[in-house]
């Protein structure tokens with residue numbers, strides 16, 4: 001029996017297996033809108049037999065985009081395009097969620113193939129960044145403006161409004177982006193949050209934004225819709241998040257209605273912008289295991305999980321409940337089929353849609369049974 005190919009139910013959503021598309025920015029949007037590339041990219045993945053898929057970091061306000069090419073959900077007009085992607089996944093049996101995000105001091109960045117640096121002065125696409133404190137993410141990055149408490153309240157409300165739009169688009173679940181140095185993570189980490197008001201100082205205060213956003217999102221979700229939260233479980237730099245803080249956060253998130261914590265790491269930056277976490281296969285799995293054990297909440301493991309045996313082990317050993325994959329799925333959208341074969345499932349082709357699986361069945365159909373071509 002394969003643990004990886006067993007279903008998982010979270011509230012009213014069933015993931016038919018444990019493989020999930022990790023959220024990945026496509027840098028293909030204009031004014032936040034879904035376009036041809038998103039439809040093509042997600043259609044390809046929707047045919048791959050995944051249990052779940054999470055759409056890329058999608059900004060709840062325009063200035064919350066990482067780059068000018070990021071998706072947005074700040075207006076009612078964004079709903080129609082997103083609902084097309086949802087329908088594509090649903091036609092093929094994959095539960096689909098959206099990652100709601102605000103990039104904070106890491107916003108207003110050039111596209112990766114334009115160098116990934118800050119948009120230069122004078123570039124008409126550039127905008128003013130805001131964060132917990134007036135501290136730059138790294139040398140050479142713009143110094144953000146410190147958010148006022150009223151502005152923080154507006155951002156919390158924007159997450160709630162974005163959730164209502166996500167539900168209108170038909171998503172099964174929502175993931176809050178609380179990782180990788182973006183706004184919520186920047187509030188959580190001491191290195192980027194030097195505030196002296198209710199949002200800074202103690203860990204309770206630094207967690208306040210994460211919990212306010214969680215409450216606003218949960219309040220806008222129907223009871224049956226699961227809520228996921230992505231953390232950078234550790235930063236590996238002085239003043240960054242630690243596993244102890246993350247376990248405390250996960251307990252508080254659980255009490256506020258989060259159903260699963262998605263455990264990534266790093267991204268907070270600092271003077272050098274360097275993260276202290278070195279990627280190796282499955283390097284973040286122990287973080288997911290620690291959060292699951294310490295906070296008693298389901299988790300998702302992610303990061304250089306490319307091998308079916310490793311993915312199977314993560315679930316079988318109870319380190320995490322779901323396995324997210326990013327880059328390997330860009331190369332091999334039918335990874336689920338490969339995994340099913342390598343793990344020795346009896347009918348691996350059944351993970352794919354009929355029009356693929358029928359012809360991949362190990363015993364070819366008799367000529368009489370073959371459909372006329």
Ligand SMILES: Cc1cc2nc3c(=O)[nH]c(=O)nc-3n(C[C@H](O)[C@H](O)[C@H](O)COP(=O)(O)O)c2cc1C
Nearest residue numbers: 022023024025056057302303304305325326327328
């Ligand atoms: C092109 C690209 C875009 C990404 N965009 C996001 C994102 O929008 N939100 C997020 O939380 N992580 C993002 N990530 C991180 C991935 O979700 C994932 O955590 C990371 O790539 C490690 O998993 P992998 O080794 O399977 O690729 C991105 C990664 C890549 C390669």
